[in-house]
Amino acid sequence: MNSSKNILKNVEVYPQHVKVRKKCAISVKFTINIELPKYSFLIFRLRGGRNNKNDWYFLQPYDANKNGFIELFLQKRKHLIPITITGKELMIKYLILDSEGIEKETEINLILKDTLAQSIVEKNKKIEVLIKYPGKQEILLENLPTIQVVSENFDHINIIAPSIINLDETFDCILRFEDRFNNLIENFSGQIKIICKEDKNGTESFCIKTLINKENEGYVKISGLKINHLGVYYLEVLYANASFKSNPILSKSDQDFTLNLYWGYIHGHSNKSDGMRTIYEYYENLIKAGLDFGTSTEHDRLYETSDKDFAEIKQLIEKYNKREEFASLFGYEYGTWYTGYGDICIYHYHNRIPIFRSEINKYNSTPKLIKNLQKYKNKALMIGHHTALRPGHRNWEYFDDSLEKLVEIYSTWGNQEYAYSKGNPLPPRYKFFGYGKYARKRGAILGKKGCYVTDALQRGYKLGFVAGGDDHFGAFPSGNVDLDNGIYPSGIMAIWAKQLDHDELWKALINRKCYGTTGPRIILKFVINEFFMGDIVSLNDYIWLKEERLIELNIISPIKIEKIEIIRNNKVFHHISVQDNSVDLKFHDKEDFESICLDHSRKKEKFLYYYPRIFMADTNMAWASPIWIIKN
Structure with missing residues (x-):
């Protein structure tokens, strides 16, 4: 059948907007311009399929007193059997048992009550309508009904600042005005105060007031900020008797560390x-x-x-x-x-490399x-x-x-x-x-x-x-x-890189x-002697690493660090309880390389590696790339 004919006509949806994670009633009307014979299916899908990703819930045709009750009204009474599918997909299939099927140009009205909208904002969310002829595959119809899934009311401000800045360097921060599901709130407005505070003693570096106008998409960039002292800082935003805090900012000098941190x-x-x-x-x-x-x-x-x-x-x-x-x-x-x-x-790295598709035999493994x-x-x-x-x-x-x-x-x-x-x-x-x-x-x-x-x-x-x-x-x-x-x-x-561009990203x-x-946007440095995360160090060139290695770990976190495990060759070699937002760890491994090294599975190489496994509040975790010491 020509798919261009599979178009819904006279589509109406009420209401046109629903709020995230709210129960709602939805009415959908349309005219179907094709005939559906006996044993065909008329299908409605709220979740699932190629691009219909969400967490919409409640769809059932059995009990009008329960959530998600759905009713289907046709111009003529028809013998239909509803089949609901929940899980990866949320859909209802109506098996047509009427001998005459559903005639062309039939007006259909779908009414859905107390269904639970998804928790993520979506413009023009499709209420998918599909058909399936006996023995054929499902067909997604065109000109589908759509509904606007909009954010809830304001809940918090999410402040995103650069993790590392150079002393006296101007920087930007981003303010995201969000609902409780972290969706942006469009057209937020109000007076806010931005305070930059030193992390430990709360000393203020600067304080500015600014008026957020309605002409925004819930996202505002504040430019020209500057910290005049070394140390760890954060931005605090005050609005309507509430306070919101940014990720930590490390203000450093060029001599402290030459690399920058990018997310x-x-x-x-x-x-x-x-x-x-x-x-x-x-x-x-x-x-x-x-x-x-x-x-x-x-x-x-x-x-x-x-x-x-x-x-x-x-x-x-x-x-x-x-x-x-x-x-x-x-x-x-x-x-x-x-x-x-x-x-x-x-x-x-560049656009001259072909794409190797897994469905093609010569690339399929x-x-x-x-x-x-x-x-x-x-x-x-x-x-x-x-x-x-x-x-x-x-x-x-x-x-x-x-x-x-x-x-x-x-x-x-x-x-x-x-x-x-x-x-x-x-x-x-x-x-x-x-x-x-x-x-x-x-x-x-x-x-x-x-x-x-x-x-x-x-x-x-x-x-x-x-x-x-x-x-x-x-x-x-x-x-x-x-x-x-x-x-x-x-x-x-x-990534740790000298600057932000394509080549430095690739190099990192x-x-x-x-x-x-x-x-969490933690600042994490992991070093063994002078070697940094990701390094592969030849013992032939640095023979003194055979007997002793100095391990250093520095972390600054926006949330509490609960514990740290230093992994050596897949075993917990060193662990500490932290219960703080920062840690500076330094210790020696004095075991001889030969007594603890592993053998490579493919070549004549002995190796030793270390990396930190970090546990934080609310079951958050972090990992730095390992450092390897090898002997060929």
Whole structure:
């Protein structure tokens, strides 16, 4: 059937707006311009499908006194059987048993009562209408009814400041006016006071008052701020008898430390594959979240993301790389679930590298992918995603250290570092949709033995750490978005670099000068003697490291640090309870290299590695890329 004919006519929706996470009644009217014969289905979907990602709840046709009661009215009475589907999808299918079916030009009225709107703002949210003829696939109709999902009332101000500034250097901060679900509140207005305070004693560095006008999208940048003293500071914003606090700011001199700290997000999806937002909204939301760098990673399969789509994304990245305050790079997600080849995000230094699609036979395994990428060594980067999640696990037998220098240690699928049985508080989980007092917040634990990050490190693989999302909502607030969909809130990553541009971003990634957190913007330095996170140190060149190593860890956090574990060769070598927002840790490891080193699984190399595992309030975590000492 010609899909151009599958168009709804005379579409009406009432009301036109609903608020996030509020129960609401919705009426949808339309005329269907096709005939649906007996045994066809007429389908309504509120959640699920390619781009309909959300946490909408309550849909049932059985009891008018319970939440989500739905009624379908036709011009003529018809014999229909309703079938509800909940879980990954929230939908109702009406099986048509009437001998005459549903005639062309039938007016249909759908009334939904006490349904629970999703917790994330969405413009023109589609109420999807599908049809299915006997023995055929479902068809999504065109000219769908839409509704505006708008934010709740103001709840808080989210203040995002740079983590590190140079003394007397002017800087910007971002104010996000948000509801309790971290959605932006449009047209916020009011008088606010911004105070810069020293972290320990509360000494004020500056205080300014400013009037926020209504002409904004809930997002305001304040420029020209300056701190005149060294130390750790934060910004406090006062509004309507309430106080809100920024992430910590380290004011330093150029002599203290030459690198700068930048925050980013490099794994997410727009509606170019299976995300909610347009690619333009996606990138603008990266900016509005106060991120310094970022990109989307659309799925590699042709039916999801076309060559034309990828070309458009590359052009958009070039545009954003011209901005002084943002850097980007091209990436995509190579996906082969249930095979052991894993999901892998692939990033390109330049646009002359081809896209290797997993659906094509000569690229459809990790060994084939590696073979084709090897000619682009140092210009292509592979980053394993949810390596220990059972459905999409990664077999570490397939590996090339010239291409794979990082691993996504945390995402919405959980902490892939180590197993739940060994104490992982955020183990790999799968989706589980549930809402209410008795619903589970998280899905089932689905970890795969032998596929954790620690298993790769045990083999001798030199993998630094990033954290991110696999986000499909495209909101990227600095505070967590924690939808009722069974998986975890997105994480965030940081790089240490001389400046913010495409080349420095790439250099930081391939040299592992990065760390990841579950969300908090902590300032983290990890050093062994003069070597920094991500370094690989040859014992042949630094023989004195054989007998003794000085380990230093410095953390400044916006939330309480509960404890720290220093991992040496996959074992907790040193641990301390902190119960503070900062820590300066320094100690020696005096065990001889030869007595504690491991053997590489693939080559004649002995190695030793260290990294910090940080536990913070509200089950937050962070990890710095390891430092390796090797002997060939």
